[in-house]
Amino acid sequence: MKLERKRDMTMADLAAAAGVSPMTVSNCFKHPGKVHPDTRQKVLEIAAAIGYVPNLIASSLASGSSRMVAALVPSLRNSNFAKTLQGLGDYLHARGYELLLAVADHPEQEERVVRSLLGRRAAGIVMTGGEHSAGTVASIRQAGIPVVETWLDREPCIDMAAGFSLFDAARDIANMMIAKGLQHIGWAGHDTPQNDRYVQRQRGFQQAMEDAGLRSDLVFAAPESVGFATGRLAMEALLPQEPRLQGLCCVTDIVASGALFECMRRGWSVPDRFSVAGYGDYEIAAEVPPGLTTVRTNGGEIGRAAGEMLLQKIETGQVESRVRKIPYEIIVRRSL
Amino acid sequence: MKLERKRDMTMADLAAAAGVSPMTVSNCFKHPGKVHPDTRQKVLEIAAAIGYVPNLIASSLASGSSRMVAALVPSLRNSNFAKTLQGLGDYLHARGYELLLAVADHPEQEERVVRSLLGRRAAGIVMTGGEHSAGTVASIRQAGIPVVETWLDREPCIDMAAGFSLFDAARDIANMMIAKGLQHIGWAGHDTPQNDRYVQRQRGFQQAMEDAGLRSDLVFAAPESVGFATGRLAMEALLPQEPRLQGLCCVTDIVASGALFECMRRGWSVPDRFSVAGYGDYEIAAEVPPGLTTVRTNGGEIGRAAGEMLLQKIETGQVESRVRKIPYEIIVRRSL
DNA sequence: CTGAAAGCGCTTACAG
DNA sequence: CTGAAAGCGCTTACAG
Secondary structure (H helix, E strand, O other), X not given: OOOOOOOOOOHHHHHHHHOOOHHHHHHHHHXXXXXXXXXXXXXXXXXXXXXXXXXXXXXXXXXXXXOEEEEEEOOXXXXXXXXXXXXXXXXXXXXXXXXXXXXXXXXXXXXXXXXXXXXXXXOEEEEEOOOOOHHHHHHHHHHOOOXXXXXXXXXXXXXXXXXXXXXXXXXXXXXXXXXXXXXXXXXEEEOOOOOHHHHHHHHHHHHHHHHOOOOOXXXXXXXXXXXXXXXXXXXXXXXXXXXOOOEEEEOOHHHHHHHHHHHHHHOOOOOOOOXXXXXXXXXXXXXXXXXXXXXXOOHHHHHHHHHHHHHHHHHHOOOOOOEEEOOOEEEOOOOO | OOOOOOOOOXXXXXXXXXXXXXHHHHHHHHOHXXXXXXXXXXXXXXXXXXXXXXXXXXXXXXXXXXXXXXXXXXXXXXXXXXXXXXXXXXXXXXXXXEEEEEEOXXXXXXXXXXXXXXXXXXXXEEEEOOOOOHHHHHHHHHHOOOEEEEOOOOOOOOOXXXXXXXXXXXXXXXXXXXXXXXXXXXXXXXXXXXXXXXXXXXXXXXXXXXXXXXXXXXXXXXXXXXXXXXXXXXHHHHHHHOOOOOEEEEOOHHHHHHHHHHHHHXXXXXXXXXXXXXXXXXXXXXXXXXXXXXXXXXXXXXXXXXXXXXXXXXXXXXXXXXXXXXXXXXXXXXXX
C-alpha cells in the first residue's frame, strides 16, 4: 500500500477553474494592473471560493526573492528585544515583507541558525549586538546578504548598525550617581565575556568611576543568568568588601529592582540609605517603589531603523549611512 | 543597462567541481548512506571550501516538505510564552525541524499571519490559546495542516491541545485565599473578552467566591494592557467599593507584584493587612518581598508536548491523544 | 490584455 | 554506488 501525498491546490487548478492561463492568474496576484478588471475579479472570486493559497515556496524559487527578513535575538525574555522586534515587524509588514524570528543564545547555535536562514534565502538579517563567531560572519559575508546589527552604533560592523553606545549610557548614569556625591558605588552585572552588550555597560561604569578617582572594582558578576536575584546577590557580595557601599549601578532594571527588593527586606530607605540605578526603563522602573532612575532606550526605533536600512539595501543595493544612532536618555525617578 | 541578478552557487556547480552528478551531491546531504564514503567526503570537503549553502527553498518545493513548524504567540513580552517556545524549539531542533516564530495580537493580524504560514507550507502550527477567528480556523482546516493549541486542555479544539485548565488553577488559588479566612477578595485582571485565557482565570476566581457564598463582583478590569500598574489601579478602584477588602487575586504575577508595590507605598504589611495571590510563578514571584504565592505553570513542558504531538501527526498522520494535560501547582510563599 | 515556453535549484523514482 | 530525466508550483521575458 502506498501513501499518496495530498496534493495542494495549484495555480493551474485555479486557472482551469477560471478558464484562463496560469500566468494570468499569477498576474492577478502580482501585477493586477496587467490584467483586465473583469478577469481579475473573476479569478480572485474563484480563488476565494475554492480556498486557493499561493505557494510562496514556489514563488520564492521562481522569482529569486523571498521577501522575508530574519531577526536573530539571544533571548525572548527581554522586553527591549520585544520592542525592537515589534518596531521591525511593523515596518516590514507595511512594505510587504515578513519577519522570521530566530533565537540563538550561544555562538554554536547562532551559526546553525544563520546557515538555515541563508539556506531559506532570507532577504536580509537583523542581528543583536556586535559579537559574532568567525563562522557566522564568514557565512554572512560569503552570502553577500544585507545585515543590520542592532544595539550598536559603531564600526566595525559586519555591514550596517543601528543603536547607541551602551558604554556611554552606562558612563552617563554612573556619572549621575557620582554627581549626587556618592563615593562608594558597586556594579551588578553578568560574568559573560561573550555578551558584549553587558561588557560595554560595565566598562562604561568603570570608566566613570576611574575618571572621578573612585574605586572601580566593586563589581559583582553573576555566574549564571542575570535576573532579580542578581541585585540581592550583588549587595550580599559587595557589602562585606566595602561596608561603606552607598549605591549600586545595575546592568538592567530587573537587577536594579532586585536590589530595591533587598533594600526593602533590610529596611533600608532608598535613596537615603542606599541608591540604585537601572538600565532599560522597563515597565517595572516606574512602578517599583520609590521609582527607578534609569536609562531609557528606544528599542522600537532601533527596530524601525534596522528595517529601513535593510530594505533600502535590499532594494537599491546601497544605503545612505551604514550606522544609525538612536538616542537614549536618562529618566530620573527617586532611587538615587 | 541591465542589473544582473547575482546567482547563488548551485548544486550543479558543486557537482561540477567535485566531478560527480548533482544527484550524488544531493544524496551526500540527504542520504549519506547511499553514497561511497570517499565520494561523500570529497563532495563535503569541496562544499565547505567553496561555501556551498543548499537552497532550502528548492529543496522544500521538490520534496514537498518544509520541515518547518510555525509558532504563533500573541506577544513576546510574556516569559511564559518564552518558555513554551524554548521547549518547543529544543524538541524540534533535536529532530531536524526548525521553528518559525510569528506574532499576532489581534484576530485580523492572526488571519494574515496564518495565511502566510500556510503559503510557506509550514508542516504544522502551534497556536496560543483557544480563541481564533472563524477565518483563521477555516484556513487551517482547509489546508489540513496539523495544529496544536497550547495553554488549553479541553475539546473542542481545532485539532490538538496541550495545557491545563486556566479556570481550575484560578479557582484553586482563590480557594486557598478563602481557606485562609479571607472574606473580601478582589480580582485584578484585564477587560478583554477576546483574550479567553484571561477570561477563564477570572471565571475561576468568581466560581470559587460564589461557591463559598462570598461576593464575587469585586473585579477590576484594566482597560488597556495589563502590567505592574494594574495591581495598583485595582486596589485604588476596589478599596472605595469595599473598604474591608482583605486581598487581591491577580491575573498574573506582574499584576500581583504591582499590588505588592502599592502595599509597600501604603506601608501595609503583607499578608497581615493585605493578601495577594499571583499567577505564573515568574522569576519575580520568588524575589519580590515578602514572596508571592502563585500558580506555577509548566510552559516548557507545554511546548515540548506540543512539539511531540505535532511531529507525531506530521510523520504518522495520527496522534495518540488529541489533548494532553500538563499539570500546574500552587507555590506557597508569604503573600497570603 | 493574454498565453506558450523556459527556468528557478532541488528531489524522486527508476535504471544501470 | 552512480546518474539521466521528469517534476515540484510558481515567475519571467517575450510574442501575439
